[in-house]
Amino acid sequence: MSVLIGGDAGQGVESSGAGLCQAFARGGLQVFAMQDYRSRIRGGHNFYQIRLSERATYSHSSPVHLVLALTAETVPLHMDNIVEGGAVIYPERVKVDEEALKERGVQCFAMPLVAIAEEHGSRIMTNTAALAAAASVCGWPLSYLESVIRDNFQVKGAQVVESNLAVAKAAYDQAQERYAAAFSYKLKPLEAPPRMLINGNQAISLGALAGGCRFMSAYPMTPATSIIEWLSALPRELGVVTKHAEDEIAAVCMAIGASYAGARAMTATSGGGFSLMAEALGLAGMTEVPLVVVEAQRGGPSTGLPTRTEQGDLLFVINASQGEFPRVVLAPGTVEECFEAGWRAFNLAERYQCPVIILSDQFLASSLRSLDKGAIDFSTVSIDRGQLLSAEDVERLEDGYRRFAFSDSGISPRAAPGHPKAVQAISSDEHDEYGHITEEITNRQRMMDKRMRKLAAAAEEMRPPKRYGPQEADLTLVCWGSSYGPCREAVDLLKASGGSANLLHFSDLWPFPEDEAARMLKACRHTVAVEQNYTSQMARLIRMCTGLSVDRTVNKYDGRPFSPEDIVAELR
Numbered sequence: 001m002s003v004l005i006g007g008d009a010g011q012g013v014e015s016s017g018a019g020l021c022q023a024f025a026r027g028g029l030q031v032f033a034m035q036d037y038r039s040r041i042r043g044g045h046n047f048y049q050i051r052l053s054e055r056a057t058y059s060h061s062s063p064v065h066l067v068l069a070l071t072a073e074t075v076p077l078h079m080d081n082i083v084e085g086g087a088v089i090y091p092e093r094v095k096v097d098e099e100a101l102k103e104r105g106v107q108c109f110a111m112p113l114v115a116i117a118e119e120h121g122s123r124i125m126t127n128t129a130a131l132a133a134a135a136s137v138c139g140w141p142l143s144y145l146e147s148v149i150r151d152n153f154q155v156k157g158a159q160v161v162e163s164n165l166a167v168a169k170a171a172y173d174q175a176q177e178r179y180a181a182a183f184s185y186k187l188k189p190l191e192a193p194p195r196m197l198i199n200g201n202q203a204i205s206l207g208a209l210a211g212g213c214r215f216m217s218a219y220p221m222t223p224a225t226s227i228i229e230w231l232s233a234l235p236r237e238l239g240v241v242t243k244h245a246e247d248e249i250a251a252v253c254m255a256i257g258a259s260y261a262g263a264r265a266m267t268a269t270s271g272g273g274f275s276l277m278a279e280a281l282g283l284a285g286m287t288e289v290p291l292v293v294v295e296a297q298r299g300g301p302s303t304g305l306p307t308r309t310e311q312g313d314l315l316f317v318i319n320a321s322q323g324e325f326p327r328v329v330l331a332p333g334t335v336e337e338c339f340e341a342g343w344r345a346f347n348l349a350e351r352y353q354c355p356v357i358i359l360s361d362q363f364l365a366s367s368l369r370s371l372d373k374g375a376i377d378f379s380t381v382s383i384d385r386g387q388l389l390s391a392e393d394v395e396r397l398e399d400g401y402r403r404f405a406f407s408d409s410g411i412s413p414r415a416a417p418g419h420p421k422a423v424q425a426i427s428s429d430e431h432d433e434y435g436h437i438t439e440e441i442t443n444r445q446r447m448m449d450k451r452m453r454k455l456a457a458a459a460e461e462m463r464p465p466k467r468y469g470p471q472e473a474d475l476t477l478v479c480w481g482s483s484y485g486p487c488r489e490a491v492d493l494l495k496a497s498g499g500s501a502n503l504l505h506f507s508d509l510w511p512f513p514e515d516e517a518a519r520m521l522k523a524c525r526h527t528v529a530v531e532q533n534y535t536s537q538m539a540r541l542i543r544m545c546t547g548l549s550v551d552r553t554v555n556k557y558d559g560r561p562f563s564p565e566d567i568v569a570e571l572r
Helices: 013-026 074-081 098-103 113-120 123-138 142-156 158-178 200-210 225-232 248-260 271-287 314-319 335-352 362-366 391-395 441-459 481-496 514-522 537-546 564-571
Strands: 002-008 030-036 045-053 064-069 082-091 107-111 195-198 215-218 241-244 265-269 291-297 328-330 355-361 368-372 466-468 475-480 501-506 508-510 527-531 552-555
Touching (some): 002 013, 013 030, 013 045, 013 123, 013 195, 013 368, 045 074, 064 074, 074 098, 082 123, 098 107, 113 123, 123 142, 195 200, 200 291, 200 335, 200 362, 215 225, 215 248, 225 265, 248 265, 265 271, 271 314, 271 355, 291 335, 314 537, 335 355, 335 368, 355 362, 355 481, 362 481, 481 564, 501 514, 527 537
Parallel strands (some): 064 082, 082 107, 215 265, 265 291, 291 355, 475 501, 527 552
Antiparallel strands (some): 002 045, 328 508, 466 501
8 A cells, every 4th residue: 555645845744654654564565655846945746655564565556545635736746646546635725626637536535734733733733634534544553654753743742742743533433423334445464573774875874873973074055965965964972973074075085094004984975966976986996095986876967857867877987087997886675785885885885995886876865665674684784994003914915015016806905005115106097016106108007007906806705786586588578776776676576477578686886796687688688777867878788798789778857766566567
């Protein structure tokens, strides 16, 4: 069952949706929620869509069963996506075309939400009344919503809590009396262990913290901003320093400086900000300084669609900055993979002394999923700082410290500055083993070979695509990053309708896992690349690295995420 809350920016659509998610999750239901909002502070239609199930879910789904319309605009925008027998709850003073809804078999549940809020509390509590009415017609016990109200409003004092509880009770009772019997879609609590609600950005932040991140610099840019917000809110004793930089260039340079000084450091941005970071990315590559960058994609080019989703930056991040140098690109597909990428990226960055880019997008960054607490497994976290020398290691060096020493692996010993025996020169120019600038031919060739050998070593760690579904199938969906959830559920829909399908999902994108990818793709009967971009960038990358072409592509680039139903419709 899916519930949608629609209203204007500034009406509390997101906070109301998050509160309703908590109420359902506390009753044992699995939750997946996505938000759709415009790039303005007030005005313009926003909505929050919640999917509820007894089983784990990985994507939103269409159609919806219940709409909470806080504005008149919400109804015509979502009318065609409401199931027959579904309903719209709306304030009585909002003018709705009831005849148009009834023609589609949709019920109209007008409620005096504002009057209830004003009678038992204040007008600002109208959303509380709407949430309670929704719970009521679904048969969901009010107690779960009441527990959320107590937790969310306790900082505002007992009077605010009691007023919201009174508003919720009045709206719940009235909706039950007037409409509950007519609404056939019901929900009931399940016996289940406590679950967390977490989105991709929170999971990356949590993984980074577990992986020893000690410095984060960023300039706010949707949809990456909540990463620095999350880390900035941590207790001081955890030792994480965050810096709101004046722009993206400063942010990435600060992160490079902190990493050079020995801290595990990261920055986060979106495509436009990453464009500004490209030159400094090359600086990290040339100076072999570990760096973690989260690039949460949105629609481009330029400012593009600031609050929407897209997968248009894949080939850009693989090739960003001039010249050639090693980098690693990870594209997690689930919240669990976001957590792992958060700490794994630091290990890869320090092991190979290069930039590591975590490629996410608005859909994965901000969509909430309910997870069993064991799904975020801290026991899997490991910290590998590579060839980082301690003070004792530096003391034992027999031939002196050469920061860029030639080696078979391409990895050179790295010491944090400050030790008298580890004085080092650092330059963005080509340099010798000691870091001194040189344009000598043989040194240039040897230094390029040294750096690029790290890429070959990193390739051995890249994971092959993950298969979901049967080993053999008539149809194989090929996807990467956040498309995993919709594609996985599309496979389930195809199976339920008698089809034969499976899925190959790529999360380690560069260095590309060529051999395993080629082997698995050659075994497929018919492949379809599903991507949120115009040019099928993953399909191009596969062809470039393996010589194999997918049989067909399905693309979406309107800023809205694929639903499983979208994918199935394109395949038929």
